[in-house]
Amino acid sequence: MKKISDSTISRLSTYYRTLSRLIEQNVETVSSDEIAEINNITSAQVRKDLSFFGSFGKRGLGYNTKDLREEIAKILGLKKQWNVALVGVGNIGRALIDYAEFKKQGFIIKALFDNDPKKVNTEVGGLKIHDIENACNIVKKEKIEIAIIAVPAKHAQAVVDTLVQCGVKAFLNFAPVTIKVPSDVIVKNENMSIELEALSYFLTQNKKGD
Amino acid sequence: MKKISDSTISRLSTYYRTLSRLIEQNVETVSSDEIAEINNITSAQVRKDLSFFGSFGKRGLGYNTKDLREEIAKILGLKKQWNVALVGVGNIGRALIDYAEFKKQGFIIKALFDNDPKKVNTEVGGLKIHDIENACNIVKKEKIEIAIIAVPAKHAQAVVDTLVQCGVKAFLNFAPVTIKVPSDVIVKNENMSIELEALSYFLTQNKKGD
């Protein structure tokens, strides 16, 4: 299959959410122009993104909101439940355990890991915290497919290495470091400092521009 | 000044962190090749990114880690303290209050806002939670320059509108919606569901490929 760009995939996610909202509002039909307007992009972009996967609209009419949402769910693989492990039960980790948005989209946190002996064997949100030592057993038992890495930067690579050994192929990394993985494994980064620093750059430039 | 791409700016952030780590390890000199290797990119990319802002290296030798880190700090505007407001003291918000990485980079949370009457006037992390109604007073008093939006999607646009009125020009948005702002205001999004859905897409494709 032709390689689809990351930007297209993340825009599909935003279309998905846009459609969910429209469906809630009982909107039955939507044009690429309207989807574009809601998300500050061009309608050509919306149509092109969708065209990589098929033709879901009706010329002259637009898209049926429910049908299109369903198609995007299929494309993104949201028709199944994903079993997720969370590694690092600190501030960020704890917040993610209760993050409703994840659950809504079918990402279910099934296992918690930490290396702090004080935390291991305690419970958070109804889930027991395991030692990362036992990772492979739990990964197998809970059929974990995705791991969220919320440990300090210096431990992130080791944690990922361990889980790659256990067969985990997808990681959402909150640690502010670049993680190396084999080519059949994917890492997506969520680095809040980078975005804040982009704001800092923007504000600094604007000041200079005056 | 010529427009620099977002990707270049976020790579500068990662170089900055790479250099910090090297300095901690008492490394004094580094080549574009080494920086590239650490971050899984090409050395030409590193040199090109830096070249937009000046020539900071010595041919044949590489870059002085401390000097280059200093230059990048200047470029990104990290030589000053940024006063930040956090709106929405829920799970995510609370985790961010204690997020050490922010403080380390000079982003100081100076004000908290929420609209829940039960939370208003209580304290978290030594900071009083204010009603968003009083935003402009507090923004002025605390010289707020950046706001982190950690409220539910349906309230995000209204909260941003309010703060734009108060003169805030930079937002880090955790709500899974596209926010509209005037052209002199910047919004950066931190949307964890989008990244998880990209993992879902990747895993789904791979399965099909078998």
Add this chain to the structure above:
DNA sequence: AATTGTGAACCTCTTCACAGCT
């Protein structure tokens, strides 16, 4: 000998513009 800084080539993503369908 090693490594930077950079124009040119290349590649990828976005937008245009219009034929084709409803």
Add this chain to the structure above:
DNA sequence: AGCTGTGAAGAGGTTCACAATT
């Protein structure tokens, strides 16, 4: 008449490759 789907053009970002420098 209105809106999609898409090939072609355009814009933007990345990599190459090498002259310049230490």
